[in-house]
Amino acid sequence: MTNKHQTLTLEARCDEMIQYGYVALRQFPKHEKHVLGAEIRLTMLKIQRLIVTALKKFHKKTTLTDLDIEIAVLLRQVRLSKDLRYIDTKKYKSWVSFIVEMGRMTGGWMKKIHAPKAVAL
Template identity: 30%
Template sequence: MESHYRFLLWLVPTLEKFPRAQRFLLGDRIQRTALDVLESLIEATYTRQRRNHLVRANLGIEKLRFLMRLAHDLRHLDGRRYEFAARSLDETGRRVGAWMKTHRARQSPRPV
């Protein structure tokens, strides 16, 4: 969750540098999706039924990967910024994946 929060701290000012039309279209979609991921991670932290929240966070991370790639291909993000975003999303994705695996292991029935 902390890694995604740091990503958001970087992301918000970065999106403000998008051209005006894209700031309100693509930039808003990216920001909303990133905030939804943060909310899902927070919800997963404070509930025992984590699976749905983690699946939603994982899906949001995948959406962000494509949205950031689109922003890069449209030349709204330079290579350095795109690389930072990709690495940050990869780190968060790996953490969510590990959390899902741990949660699954705890939920599976234990042999007697």
């Protein structure tokens, strides 16, 4: 799998995750839609922005680290929404599967960036 194909897949998974997240956020109680719900929306959009930024930058190391951090934050926010019973377990598992897959893809991308280059003799 080439780097470009992998990142396009990451972009696609991010779009799917955001679409699923917006549907799940509709279940939030009215008093939380503008607090935790808004924070989750902002985090999802920041993840999308970081993916695009990483695609455009030549030096991706810090951007990918920021992306990994935001994915971890989103995972904790979604877990909190389940713990507070704003979403049910089924929606939680589906949403988390998107997030975990994006985390794995980001980790693979980071490993590829950090891998030492072979020296040709």
